[in-house]
Amino acid sequence: MAGAYAAALAAVAAGPAVPAQAYEGTSAVWGAGHRAPHWAPKDSGTTDVRFRGLSAVSRSTAWLAGTQGTVLRTTDGGTSWRNVSPPGAAELQFRDIEAFDARRAVVLAIGEGEASRVYRTDDGGETWTESFRNTDARAFYDCLTFFDSRHGLAMSDPVDGKFRILSTSDGGRSWTVLPSAGMPAALEGEAGFAASGQCLVSSGPRDVWLATGGGARARVLHSADRGLTWTATDTPIPAGDPARGVFALAFRDRTHGLAVGGDYRADQASPRAGAVTANGGRTWTTATAPPPAYRSGVAWLPYGRTAALAVGPTGTDLTTDAGRTWKTVDTGSYDTVDCTPDLGCWAAGEKGRVARLES
Secondary structure, X not given: OHHHHHHHHHHXXXXXXXXHHHHOOOOOEOOOOOEOOEEEEEOOOOOOOOEXXXXXXXXXXXXXXXXXXXXXXXXXXXXXXXXXXOOOOOOOEEEEEEEOOOOOEEEEEEEEHHHOEEEEEOOOOOOOEEEEEOOOOOOEEEEEEEOOOOOEXXXXXXXXXXXXXXXXXXXXXXXXXXXXXXXXXXXXXXXXOOOOOOOEEEEOOOEEEEEOEOOOOOEEEEEOOOOOOOEEEEOOOOOOOOOEEEEEEEEOOOOOEEEEEEEOOOXXXXXXXXXXXXXXXXXXXXXXXXXXXXXXXXXXXXXXXXXXXXXEOOEEEEEOOOOOEOEEEEOOOOOEEEOOOOOOOEEEOHHHOEEEEEO
């Protein structure tokens, strides 16, 4: 199965970009005899929520988090979605969600001061517990990640000149602000982008990476000790403006990573919108053929070491050479993407859009 999937992806990369509407209710074929993997839209039941938070558990189970305090869950491959939003959260903006299975999930609301909150459920969203509420008006939390079902981190834009890191060791039931001594100073204007839940990502039991923009340089910070000490590295993705930088990261393992971003303004070009690392983020190299426009989400495809998808408001790009070259394969709008070992790749975005990769 994996070999056939890889062959199909290679065929996709060699073919033309296909408008999103070409797949609406159809079985699309690219190239002679090749049935291409493609986004199959699912009806989320809403058209007025933007889903920037996505956690794929499997081909059948996924969680969405978005505007208006909305959390949705499917356990039947997207055929139906259940609204499991925390009560009283309608004014919150959920931007990241991390699910461990069909019943346990942690969701992050972003914003200044008390708008930044964390909730956890252990019963599939039937009930939620607020486990963190930010009381520092200077903090603004953007993303969270988990190393395993107990240990996780959340990150805030700089406070007192340094990014702030929140830590949990009980699955998100309680949180502690980590000491800032091991965090390098932030650049002037530097911050994270709460665009897809992928500005803070982890791989393995201890490694975590933080993406930045807004400052003079777009950087990636790396910690090998669960957020206690960090090193910062410049990336070639353009910055120098509050709308530019690295928006999303994905690491296949503790050494091989992808970075995507650009300028999120629709009327601005996004050159050099992709970069790769093969040494854990110590150095980053511009993609030879980067995504052609701003991209806010990225994910490695399962059953392979070289294929990944990047998504953004103007389309989806595919790489089959570990991020060196990208090919636009769909022109639909998505903000975030996530994949699971059983080939359960999902994407979500504006106007309630959600899709699963089909072949």
